[in-house]
Each structure stands twice: as structure tokens, then as C-alpha cells.
Amino acid sequence: MSAVAGATLRRDASQAAQAGQPLLEVRNLKMHFTMTKGILSRGTAAKIKAVDDVSFTIARGETLGLVGESGCGKTTTGRCILHLEKLTSGEIIFEGQNLTKLGRKALNEKRERMQVIFQDPFSSLNPRMKVGDIIGEPMKVHGIYPKQKERDERVAELLLVCGLNPKFMDRYPHEMSGGQRQRVGIARALALNPQFIVCDEAVSALDVSIQAQVINLLESLREQFHLSYLFIAHDLSVVHHLCHRVAVMYLGRLVELADSDELFSNPLHPYTQALLAAVPIPDPDVERQRAHRVMKGEIPSPINPPSGCVFHPRCPLAVGSCQHEVPQLRELKPGHWVSCPRV
Amino acid sequence: MSVLLQIEDLRTQFYTSAGTVRAVDGISYTVNEGETVGIVGESGCGKSVGALSILRLIPDPPGRIASGSIRFAGTNLLTLNDAEIRKVRGGQIAMVFQEPMTSLNPVLTIGLQLCETMELHLKMTPEQARSRATELLGMVGISEPERRLQQYPHHLSGGMRQRVMIALALSCKPKLIIADEPTTALDVTIQAQILELMKDLTRRLGVALIIITHNLGVVARYSDRVYVMYAGKIVEGGNASDIYHRPVHPYTLGLLRSVPRMDRPRGDRLIPIDGQPPDLTREIEGCAYRPRCSFAVARCEKEVPPLESAGGGHTSACFEKARLERLLKEAS
Numbered sequence: 001m002s003a004v005a006g007a008t009l010r011r012d013a014s015q016a017a018q019a020g021q022p023l024l025e026v027r028n029l030k031m032h033f034t035m036t037k038g039i040l041s042r043g044t045a046a047k048i049k050a051v052d053d054v055s056f057t058i059a060r061g062e063t064l065g066l067v068g069e070s071g072c073g074k075t076t077t078g079r080c081i082l083h084l085e086k087l088t089s090g091e092i093i094f095e096g097q098n099l100t101k102l103g104r105k106a107l108n109e110k111r112e113r114m115q116v117i118f119q120d121p122f123s124s125l126n127p128r129m130k131v132g133d134i135i136g137e138p139m140k141v142h143g144i145y146p147k148q149k150e151r152d153e154r155v156a157e158l159l160l161v162c163g164l165n166p167k168f169m170d171r172y173p174h175e176m177s178g179g180q181r182q183r184v185g186i187a188r189a190l191a192l193n194p195q196f197i198v199c200d201e202a203v204s205a206l207d208v209s210i211q212a213q214v215i216n217l218l219e220s221l222r223e224q225f226h227l228s229y230l231f232i233a234h235d236l237s238v239v240h241h242l243c244h245r246v247a248v249m250y251l252g253r254l255v256e257l258a259d260s261d262e263l264f265s266n267p268l269h270p271y272t273q274a275l276l277a278a279v280p281i282p283d284p285d286v287e288r289q290r291a292h293r294v295m296k297g298e299i300p301s302p303i304n305p306p307s308g309c310v311f312h313p314r315c316p317l318a319v320g321s322c323q324h325e326v327p328q329l330r331e332l333k334p335g336h337w338v339s340c341p342r343v
Numbered sequence: 344m345s346v347l348l349q350i351e352d353l354r355t356q357f358y359t360s361a362g363t364v365r366a367v368d369g370i371s372y373t374v375n376e377g378e379t380v381g382i383v384g385e386s387g388c389g390k391s392v393g394a395l396s397i398l399r400l401i402p403d404p405p406g407r408i409a410s411g412s413i414r415f416a417g418t419n420l421l422t423l424n425d426a427e428i429r430k431v432r433g434g435q436i437a438m439v440f441q442e443p444m445t446s447l448n449p450v451l452t453i454g455l456q457l458c459e460t461m462e463l464h465l466k467m468t469p470e471q472a473r474s475r476a477t478e479l480l481g482m483v484g485i486s487e488p489e490r491r492l493q494q495y496p497h498h499l500s501g502g503m504r505q506r507v508m509i510a511l512a513l514s515c516k517p518k519l520i521i522a523d524e525p526t527t528a529l530d531v532t533i534q535a536q537i538l539e540l541m542k543d544l545t546r547r548l549g550v551a552l553i554i555i556t557h558n559l560g561v562v563a564r565y566s567d568r569v570y571v572m573y574a575g576k577i578v579e580g581g582n583a584s585d586i587y588h589r590p591v592h593p594y595t596l597g598l599l600r601s602v603p604r605m606d607r608p609r610g611d612r613l614i615p616i617d618g619q620p621p622d623l624t625r626e627i628e629g630c631a632y633r634p635r636c637s638f639a640v641a642r643c644e645k646e647v648p649p650l651e652s653a654g655g656g657h658t659s660a661c662f663e664k665a666r667l668e669r670l671l672k673e674a675s
Contacts, residue, residue, distance in 0.1 A: 280560030
């Protein structure tokens with residue numbers, strides 16, 4: 001990387017000094033969507049608790065993994081943090097400021113510091129824009145580098161940082177492969193010197209050999225620029241590799257949160273255990289020795305979730321009280337939180 | 344174990360405005376009766392086209408099976424006429440596709456789709472077909488089969504639909520099921536349910552299974568033998584344990600090194616394969632993997648390495664397989 005890029009992207013010392021407090025704190029986040037009965041009637045047919053009482057923190061330079069199956073609310077959590085959804089209730093505290101209390105202008109300023117990388121490198125880039133304009137647009141919007149020439153220099157730096165040739169600036173997304181496009185998406189996210197990036201299934205659409213390239217890029221960028229990631233994914237092997245801590249969600253609720261190695265070697269919640277047992281390991285000899293217990297049933301509809309603990313209909317440990325008592329997260333070991341009273 | 348399916352030098356090409364795409368470029372492999380064979384590779388390597396070619400499901404135009412032979416239970420499927428191949432499809436060879444929403448007809452009930460197949464292939468009466476359909480749905484773990492027969496695909500979840508697809512595949516007592524990314528669209532716990540079900544049923548009924556996937560874990564868990572494809576060719580084949588522990592092709596080694604593993608402590612950087620797969624519309628000279636290969640020698644530029652034995656039923660299409668094997672042995 002060029003010296004210029006290092007200078008422009010490096011964090012200043014004062015920010016690093018705040019390392020004590022978390023960069024981001026999510027407190028009791030709730031996001032409930034209402035389903036109306038029809039186009040004309042105003043009545044509410046159902047309430048979907050997409051995210052229900054979720055709390056966690058992310059430290060500076062840390063990657064927190066958020067895993068769960070489709071519909072568990074992991075993407076909605078990410079969107080709420082970025083304020084792309086209006087929260088039902090709860091607080092998002094970023095760099096010491098409560099985002100829910102900020103006005104529109106102040107919020108937009110904060111948004112410079114938090115960015116997102118999406119899953120699909122095909123639909124998340126405008127097909128009519130050149131790569132240079134795609135990466136330069138956030139700078140234009142936020143009034144950084146107003147001059148075209150400066151902006152182009154910065155785009156070239158960002159392309160280099162992301163392992164692409166600066167000549168790609170003049171190309172259109174359709175001229176690039178999936179992996180290259182995802183690198184463009186990453187360069188765009190870095191354009192405003194963010195502190196925090198939500199990676200929403202950022203490597204899921206890529207083939208294994210390309211996926212490894214992008215995973216390594218994300219890792220080296222985090223180290224280089226002291227970034228924090230919220231890494232939302234369903235691929236548990238990738239999450240284990242990339243994340244310092246991992247939070248597991250089920251039907252809108254956090255069921256377990258622990259250090260990555262701890263969670264994967266010693267999962268406590270029955271859902272986490274079933275989830276990990278379901279992931280095949282690329283080694284036939286290891287696989288032959290594993291017990292293939294299959295969790296029964298399917299994820300219930302979030303429109304009409306089970307009462308009490310949402311996992312109880314599929315849970316091997318469930319007892320009568322699980323049907324009406326909503327379990328709270330407890331710290332069973334330092335840093336290892338589980339929301340199940342039976343473990 | 345006797346050979347059920349024998350594919351020899353199969354070439355399937357697509358004639359497009361951008362040029363001829365050699366999607367499958369001379370692959371040969373066998374599937375024995377009752378065994379599970381995994382075909383693994385990244386997008387565009389030709390694994391699906393290779394499987395679709397077996398049942399001659401390649402849209403023509405633009406595609407065409409240019410040469411080769413596909414021997415199934417003694418007959419060459421490529422020489423059959425349309426009526427004859429239709430009897431094989433869904434009869435002796437069944438297919439389970441990736442997307443259960445698009446592979447079931449949305450305007451027909453589950454029951455109709457199941458019964459139609461059996462009435463056609465097994466010449467069953469509607470009553471016989473209906474009772475067998477109920478039995479099949481029970482077998483694939485669908486509750487209240489009687490009621491489900493009257494439902495439409497949109498009434499069912501993704502996992503349920505894939506169960507129906509499996510019931511459909513099993514309905515005519517096939518000898519071979521080809522599953523093309525059968526669980527890629529499903530969540531991981533449902534994926535495990537479906538794969539365990541397929542393994543259990545095919546083992547019990549003695550049906551051979553070809554699983555086509557990009558997921559190295561799925562192949563490791565369920566396959567007896569594995570073929571690795573790259574750029575339209577098979578680059579390595581052998582029993583699952585050999586492929587994973589004693590790979591003799593640099594691409595296989597590269598794939599194994601680029602997947603993160605959940606059962607190992609974190610910390611190490613992944614070792615990705617540099618570069619990208621080649622553009623199949625262009626004529627590839629020499630080994631297609633050469634530009635990304637760290638073992639490449641001068642010879643790889645000019646000559647295409649043939650798939651040759653590396654001992655013990657293990658095959659590799661690499662000139663440098665002996666060196667690779669030696670280095671891996673030294674490293675372990």
C-alpha cells in the first residue's frame with residue numbers, strides 16, 4: 001500500500017485512546033414489524049418480532065459474528081444498527097453517542113463512520129455506474145474530496161488497498177467477476193474512513209477459493225485500519241475463522257454469546273449445539289466419528305412464535321416451564337452468556 | 344460391486360455469440376451400484392452440466408453433447424431416441440434439483456405430481472398410485488401425508504418441498520438418483536435433515552446417489568468416492584479419505600486449504616488460491632489450472648495432463664503429482 005493511503009486511512013491517536021469503552025453498544029433492541037390485513041383496511045393482522053430484546057457490545061478492532069438461520073433477525077439487527085430501519089425500541093450507542101436520540105443531520109454525520117458490505121456483489125453495485133463513480137459517490141455525498149481529481153486519487157488508493165488494479169476505475173461492474181465486485185463493495189465501504197462495518201453475508205455468494213481471498217482481505221483491513229466488524233453470516237466455519245466473539249440468534253432472540261473458540265468447542269445452548277452438529281466438516285475421517293444427531297422440526301413462523309422460550313418445541317431439554325417463561329441471558333462462565341435455564 | 348453408470352470422454356458444449364463454451368470437456372467416471380459419489384467443484388466448473396447431460400436435459404440449442412458415451416446398466420443413453428430416454432428419466436434415473444420451489448409445478452397439487460409420475464412410469468392405477476404416494480410421503484418424514492397430497496407446493500416450507508422432491512425421485516424405484524446441490528438453498532439444520540434422509544433412504548433401498556455440490560463438508564460427510572472438477576474436466580478422483588488426506592492435484596489441495604475449518608482452533612490465515620477460474624469460451628492451451636498453480640512446470644503450458652492413476656484407485660490429472668505427493672508426505 002502507498003504511503004499516502006496509509007496516512008489518509010490511519011486513525012488518529014485520540015480515537016485509539018478511547019479503547020476502554022466499547023465502540024458500539026446495542027441495548028434491548030426491538031424491531032417489530034406490523035402486518036396489515038389488506039391494502040385498504042387499516043387493522044393490524046399480526047406483529048412480527050423480527051428482533052426481540054437483543055443486547056451486545058462490540059469493542060474497537062473486534063469482529064463480532066452474528067449467526068442464525070434465515071428469518072432469525074440477524075440482518076434486521078444489522079440494519080437497525082445502521083439506522084436503515086426505525087427501531088421499535090432500544091438504544092444504539094456508537095462512539096459514546098446514542099444514535100436513537102440524534103437528529104437527522106447529526107445522524108448523517110455519524111453514518112460516515114459506519115458502513116455496510118452486502119451479500120450480493122451483483123445487485124449491490126449500480127450496473128450503470130463505473131467502478132470509480134461507485135466508490136467515489138459516498139465521498140461526493142458527504143463532501144469529502146470535493147474535487148474530482150482528489151477523489152480519483154483516493155479511489156485509486158482504495159482499489160489498491162482492496163487488491164484491485166486502479167485501472168478498474170473505468171470499468172463497469174458487469175466486466176468484473178464476483179470476487180472483484182465484492183472487492184469494489186469493500187472499497188466503497190472504506191471510502192469514508194469508517195470505524196465500523198456491518199458485513200451482511202459478505203462472502204456467502206463467493207466460491208471457496210475466492211471466498212478465502214476476500215476473508216483474508218477483510219482480516220488484513222481490520223488490522224490495518226483498526227476496524228470493527230459485525231459479521232452477519234450463516235456459514236459457521238467462516239464465522240469461527242473470522243470472529244473474536246460470536247452471538248447466536250434464533251427467531252429474533254439472542255440465545256448464546258461467547259468467545260469464538262469457547263462457543264465452538266463448548267456450545268451450551270441446545271440450539272447452538274444442534275447448529276454446530278449440523279455443519280459438515282471437510283474431513284471424511286472426522287465426519288465418520290461424529291454423531292449425526294439431527295434436530296427435528298423446522299423454524300416456527302415468526303408471525304405466531306411459540307410462547308415462553310421460542311425454541312422449546314424443538315428443544316431436547318425442554319420442560320413444562322419453558323412453555324411460559326421467557327429465558328434471560330445468564331453469564332455461565334466469564335464472557336459466556338446463554339439464555340437457557342436448563343444448562 | 345458392479346458398475347451402474349459409466350461415462351466416457353463426455354463433452355458438452357454451448358454455442359453462444361461469445362464463442363463455444365466447453366462446459367464439460369472430456370470427463371470419464373463410473374458410479375457403482377448402491378454407492379454415493381460426490382462431484383465437487385466451484386461455479387462454472389461443469390459439474391451440473393455434466394449431470395444434466397446424463398439425462399440429456401441440456402437445452403439444444405444452444406447446448407449439445409458433442410461426443411462421448413454414457414453407459415447406464417448396459418445401454419448407451421446417448422443413442423436412445425426421445426421416447427426411450429423419457430422412460431429412463433424419472434424412471435431408472437431420478438433427479439433432485441437445488442431449488443425445490445421452481446422444480447415443483449406451482450399450480451398442481453403435491454398428490455397429482457407424485458401420482459402422475461407413477462401412473463406414467465409404473466403403469467399404476469390412480470388408486471394404487473395414491474396409496475403409494477401416501478406411503479412415500481410418510482417415508483420422507485412428512486406428517487399427515489393424506490392431507491399434504493391435496494396441498495400445493497406453496498403450502499410447504501423449503502425443507503418440506505425438498506422432501507417431496509425426494510419422494511418424487513424415489514417414487515419409480517430408480518437405480519440412480521442425481522442430486523444437484525440438493526441443500527444449497529436450505530438452512531443448515533434443514534440441510535442436515537435432508538442429507539441424512541437421502542443417505543438413509545438410498546442406503547436402505549440400495550439406490551446409487553450422485554451428489555453434486557460446492558460444499559466440501561457435505562461431500563466429506565456423505566460420499567464414498569469423490570471427483571473434483573475444474574474448468575470442465577475431472578482433475579482428481581478417488582475414495583473420499585484419500586482425496587481429503589492425500590490429495591494428488593494442486594487444485595484439490597488449494598481448495599482444502601482455502602476452507603476454514605470449524606473443528607480447529609482459529610488463528611491461522613487461510614491460504615487462498617490466487618487468481619480466478621479461466622474463461623471457458625477461450626481455447627485453453629495446456630493445463631487449465633496452470634495460471635493459478637504453484638507446482639506448474641514448463642510442460643503444463645503446452646500439454647493437457649491426462650487423468651492417470653496415482654495408485655489405489657486414486658486418479659489425478661497433474662504432471663507433477665509425484666512431487667506434490669512427496670512434499671505432502673514430508674510436511675506431515
